[in-house]
Amino acid sequence: MATTVEEHSTSLRKDDLIEMYWTMLLARRLDERAWVLHRQGRIAFHISGIGHEAAQVGAAFALRRGVDWVVPYYRDLAMILSLGLTPREFALSIMGKKGDPSSGGRQMPSHWSLRRANVVSHSAPVATQTTHAVGIALGIKMTGDDAVAITSIGEGSTAQGEWYEGVNWAAIHHLPVIFLVENNMYAISVRQEQQMAVRHVADKAAGLGLPGVSVDGMDILKVHEAVSEAASRARAGEGPTLVEAKVYRLTPHSSDDDDRSYRSREEVAEWRARDPLDRFAAQLLDQRHLAPEAVAEMDARARQEVDEAIQFAESALYPEVSEGAYPVYAEDIPHA
Amino acid sequence: MATTVEEHSTSLRKDDLIEMYWTMLLARRLDERAWVLHRQGRIAFHISGIGHEAAQVGAAFALRRGVDWVVPYYRDLAMILSLGLTPREFALSIMGKKGDPSSGGRQMPSHWSLRRANVVSHSAPVATQTTHAVGIALGIKMTGDDAVAITSIGEGSTAQGEWYEGVNWAAIHHLPVIFLVENNMYAISVRQEQQMAVRHVADKAAGLGLPGVSVDGMDILKVHEAVSEAASRARAGEGPTLVEAKVYRLTPHSSDDDDRSYRSREEVAEWRARDPLDRFAAQLLDQRHLAPEAVAEMDARARQEVDEAIQFAESALYPEVSEGAYPVYAEDIPHA
Amino acid sequence: MPEITLIEGLRQAMDEELARDERVFIVGEDVGPRGGVFRATQGLFEKYGAGRVIDSPLAELSIVGVGIGAALYGMRPICEIQFADFIYPALNQIINEAAKICYRSAGEWTVPMVIRAPYGGGIGGGLYHSQSVETLFCHVPGLKVVIPSTPYDAKGLLKSAVRDPNPVLVFEPKKGYRLIKGEVPEGEGELVPLGQARITRQGSDLSVIAYGMMHYYCLQAAEAVARDGIEVEVVDLRTLKPLDKQAILSSIKKTGKVLIVHEDNLTGGFGAEIAAILADEAFTDLDAPIRRLAGPDVPAVPYSHPLQSWFMPDAEKIAAAMRDLAAY
Amino acid sequence: MPEITLIEGLRQAMDEELARDERVFIVGEDVGPRGGVFRATQGLFEKYGAGRVIDSPLAELSIVGVGIGAALYGMRPICEIQFADFIYPALNQIINEAAKICYRSAGEWTVPMVIRAPYGGGIGGGLYHSQSVETLFCHVPGLKVVIPSTPYDAKGLLKSAVRDPNPVLVFEPKKGYRLIKGEVPEGEGELVPLGQARITRQGSDLSVIAYGMMHYYCLQAAEAVARDGIEVEVVDLRTLKPLDKQAILSSIKKTGKVLIVHEDNLTGGFGAEIAAILADEAFTDLDAPIRRLAGPDVPAVPYSHPLQSWFMPDAEKIAAAMRDLAAY
Numbered sequence A, B: 001m002a003t004t005v006e007e008h009s010t011s012l013r014k015d016d017l018i019e020m021y022w023t024m025l026l027a028r029r030l031d032e033r034a035w036v037l038h039r040q041g042r043i044a045f046h047i048s049g050i051g052h053e054a055a056q057v058g059a060a061f062a063l064r065r066g067v068d069w070v071v072p073y074y075r076d077l078a079m080i081l082s083l084g085l086t087p088r089e090f091a092l093s094i095m096g097k098k099g100d101p102s103s104g105g106r107q108m109p110s111h112w113s114l115r116r117a118n119v120v121s122h123s124a125p126v127a128t129q130t131t132h133a134v135g136i137a138l139g140i141k142m143t144g145d146d147a148v149a150i151t152s153i154g155e156g157s158t159a160q161g162e163w164y165e166g167v168n169w170a171a172i173h174h175l176p177v178i179f180l181v182e183n184n185m186y187a188i189s190v191r192q193e194q195q196m197a198v199r200h201v202a203d204k205a206a207g208l209g210l211p212g213v214s215v216d217g218m219d220i221l222k223v224h225e226a227v228s229e230a231a232s233r234a235r236a237g238e239g240p241t242l243v244e245a246k247v248y249r250l251t252p253h254s255s256d257d258d259d260r261s262y263r264s265r266e267e268v269a270e271w272r273a274r275d276p277l278d279r280f281a282a283q284l285l286d287q288r289h290l291a292p293e294a295v296a297e298m299d300a301r302a303r304q305e306v307d308e309a310i311q312f313a314e315s316a317l318y319p320e321v322s323e324g325a326y327p328v329y330a331e332d333i334p335h336a
Numbered sequence C, D: 001m002p003e004i005t006l007i008e009g010l011r012q013a014m015d016e017e018l019a020r021d022e023r024v025f026i027v028g029e030d031v032g033p034r035g036g037v038f039r040a041t042q043g044l045f046e047k048y049g050a051g052r053v054i055d056s057p058l059a060e061l062s063i064v065g066v067g068i069g070a071a072l073y074g075m076r077p078i079c080e081i082q083f084a085d086f087i088y089p090a091l092n093q094i095i096n097e098a099a100k101i102c103y104r105s106a107g108e109w110t111v112p113m114v115i116r117a118p119y120g121g122g123i124g125g126g127l128y129h130s131q132s133v134e135t136l137f138c139h140v141p142g143l144k145v146v147i148p149s150t151p152y153d154a155k156g157l158l159k160s161a162v163r164d165p166n167p168v169l170v171f172e173p174k175k176g177y178r179l180i181k182g183e184v185p186e187g188e189g190e191l192v193p194l195g196q197a198r199i200t201r202q203g204s205d206l207s208v209i210a211y212g213m214m215h216y217y218c219l220q221a222a223e224a225v226a227r228d229g230i231e232v233e234v235v236d237l238r239t240l241k242p243l244d245k246q247a248i249l250s251s252i253k254k255t256g257k258v259l260i261v262h263e264d265n266l267t268g269g270f271g272a273e274i275a276a277i278l279a280d281e282a283f284t285d286l287d288a289p290i291r292r293l294a295g296p297d298v299p300a301v302p303y304s305h306p307l308q309s310w311f312m313p314d315a316e317k318i319a320a321a322m323r324d325l326a327a328y
């Protein structure tokens, strides 16, 4: 059963809930549009977060945005929107246009960075971000700053030694960091059973000496609660937490993938019936935080924002060719 | 309390027990002599297994020697002697002489390899051997051969992602491999608490989905029992086991180390009182498997074998300079 | 002879080797039912089963480390790294282990294994799906490095690599996977021996040395400058390590001028070693400076289309460099 | 000015930087109470505490990865890798992360960090305690690579590296740690700027380019051949990346002949890049083939004493190569 808003112990106000829903919705509409643009040949690549929105927005809203530090992974569109990325910026990035805030068109889309929101640049090789979050948490501890670091990753990528080393280090040094695992049961085509011999990713925490919790990642409030608790622990000097959010990727892995070779249409349909966006809408309607008309109005607004963002990006410039050559070293930054 | 021989459930015969004691004793005397040779400037380097002998011999005697496969680490002199390395061969290796069976003088001493005994060549970078043992176990499973692989490592080295990845793979694929951790509480100067946030290395097994056991590694029979059980499981197709043997390194890390900067003389003395060689001798005397005179006679014999081996190696030749150039590729082997 | 694509050549090679020798197996990410993200192993899981076409955990170092262990046991692993960019976690296993085991054990142990990885840019892959990584490995004694540029060589070299008793890295120009087509004999294919370069175009004015996708562009560029009367000799290295020094030296003896082309970054790239050899051993044959055309010294190929084009050497840039050198 | 050892120069540099800037910290294996296995950090744990001199877990990739994270947060980590041979597990972090973060974020993020590692042979360390690994990193845009050969430079370059806003690798010739002594001003020491080579001996007959321990031997060899009337100019690179191309080009302009010396394996070693640059840009200045003297192409330095001597370039071998080239 989904948590009801009342049951949920943390202090989310109605406005927060509506903002959370709005962010999920906006992420969903942007993401869907990216798939369309790809089919139309107007963008070259897209990697999707559809199905992961509740986990990402639930986690992001448990942070003090702009204070805490975030080291995300490529599926985190909804999380980064929560932290302040604009639809226009996202649109620029999928087209490789100038003004893409993550990389000025250097990185593939969905390889985030948003300095103004403490979102750290990450790469494509999975799991490298884990130790970065730990190092940030070490910096927080050394300076005595009042902040927490969070890093996200897929369940398959927890098979990397990189992930293990990072979590181990944080557990030894009681660092203020949260390891969020978005477990969608697949790493491209490979099922969780081929990635680990434990039932839940959270079970790995026992072997590393930190608390691990596993929550229904399609339930935004459950995720919010778990990450809020982890953040409190971190701020209280009680060290890191592993939070596993069980989700499902409702799309193929990326625009280059065809998931029919490795999972049945029935399985996908089953999970589609548990769509986290619909579920949260139902909760909010049920609890009368939103009226049906408001939901429809928000959807129209989201679609319009997406239209506008895409239009904006389509008429934006590409980076100049001369930009390719820098900044290789910090000394080159003034030219940037 | 130490296990009495009677309590011990496996079918070790008296001869086995005496051979086990003999091997521990020989390892000890060789190891001690290496320290003396180093002080005399007659060898350049030594890394010691003193304090680990019960764990190593206990484990080796749980294997079908010459059938099962072994991927050891540098502290495993007593284990490799159990598998058939001769004192002469060891002496050649510490002097970098021709005829060193591990590498023909190419590797530092104690970087084992003994093809005739299925002891696989390993390197100095810690933890790389773990995945090799897993690959061997995969080969065993693929061919349907009746063998088991075992690999040993120090507790500090289990902080490496390499170790995690190897154990994870074996757990997923139920491979016939045993992960033996010789936990001596230190990685050079760094204590276990700085390497992991769990109390026992065996606790890591829970997070990886395989059984983990922790035994008193100063008690040869306990180790023998644990490894025997792990080997039975592996042979029965029940997959890998993690066995932690708690030991103590009674010497500095290596001939380049000075352990006074990081541990007290009292601590070392305390552990010296629990010397596994003395302890096993006491058990055997107690159970009347050996008479005091026999112990003394064996000691004299061991010392004589060591003398003879060192003499032999000192008059042996160095590799010819021309040997340095090969074999870089398998094609070069005929020249070797 | 039927025309096939480069990637089909690779697939056939693996199929034939799996059929020939039961010690051969494939291991990597998504190589099973998915058939690999580029479909290089398509159909092999269905044909040979989960025991011989193994979906590994998402962990490159263990793909290689487990492969090494299996090879030590007597198996013949073909390890797939999904993109060359993701090979770094495995470098300790490749450089400290695979490359050194034969030497360090005085030949008691050998590591017959293949590591395949798609490499190179021009496919919109950005910094982490476009890298050229061959140079690192060409510096490591104990390894062999192969880069095919035609379907025929892709098939024949990969088959030879599988049968080779050493660790062999096969880097595959992914942009050419479907773009490059060529004739390959049907049925049990021919082996192409490791360590032999091929002169793919005769010429007397200057020599161009290349491999992989750049070789493909060099041939196009050579055609273009031929129209201006510049006759370029094109050398396709095919195996970078061991390098076919003789082929290069003879070509330069003939032409006296040399242009080396690769898409990997210029500084410290494999072209440097070729230049160094020629600057020593062909010193008296050279009648012009040794020129290199390579990827610029930025961390990797950027994503945005104009930046990618700026980065990548192509037929046009190569032709310009050829003209420039010919005019020296 | 007092004479100190090379390792003491490094220790002083770290001491002074820790005192100067509270963002600076040290992290690595056994760097704490043990003071490092070579004692480079001796006394610093006692002076600055466990919060700033951190004994890491035995895991190189996380030493570097955590260092990167801390640097992103604004700290100034000095990461110690106990032996250069053990740097490979961290290559993914160094090459795919540290080197690329500035570029990939269009300069929004930078990684001011130092990675120190003892390197090189001749100390009986065998295959895994003797490696030279600089070449790999010199090929990677975004990194800087420093190798000092005197106590003065060791101190001054390390201090500059700590203050540099980029990832800087400092490889330390461990054989020279206590063997090489030299004068270094007391108290707050001088900075030696990155990117500048130094002519350590003037000569007109031929140029020798080297770094680290080989530079030390090159000076000895130059003295030896001077007795035969051969005047060698010796260039100590000090920083390999960015390379001081101008210093090399001017020296060759003067001498017309060049010998490049390193202990890393010959093929694809850093000498190749130097040779390639000269073969292009100094083509008309050269009046002899470009010669390289380097470690042979075997996987690493073997342990046994006679084999180690066979591997290592030394003053005698270098002098022979100088004589040979001078006679060309």
Ligand SMILES: Cc1ncc(C[n+]2csc(CCOP(=O)(O)OP(=O)(O)O)c2C)c(N)n1
Residues within 6 Å of the ligand: A075, A124, A125, A126, A153, A154, A155, A156, A157, A158, A182, A184, A186, A187, A188, A249, A253, C029, C058, C060, C082, C086
């Ligand atoms: C080191 C590395 N190896 C391989 C890849 C290719 N790759 C990209 S995503 C992916 C699967 C990741 O699965 P998971 O961690 O479960 O995250 P998900 O995509 O399911 O969210 C793979 C294999 C990569 N990016 N990095």
Ligand SMILES: Cc1ncc(C[n+]2csc(CCOP(=O)(O)OP(=O)(O)O)c2C)c(N)n1
Residues within 6 Å of the ligand: B075, B124, B125, B126, B153, B154, B155, B156, B157, B158, B182, B184, B186, B187, B188, B249, B253, D029, D058, D060, D082, D086
């Ligand atoms: C990858 C790597 N890093 C560092 C070292 C240097 N080193 C050699 S042994 C050792 C400590 C190992 O400790 P542990 O695993 O507990 O084994 P022990 O020596 O205590 O038996 C270290 C740091 C190494 N050999 N390999």
Ligand SMILES: [Mg+2]
Residues within 6 Å of the ligand: A154, A155, A156, A182, A183, A184, A185, A186, A187, A188
């Ligand atoms: Mg997943």
Ligand SMILES: [Mg+2]
Residues within 6 Å of the ligand: B154, B155, B156, B182, B183, B184, B185, B186, B187, B188
């Ligand atoms: Mg230990």
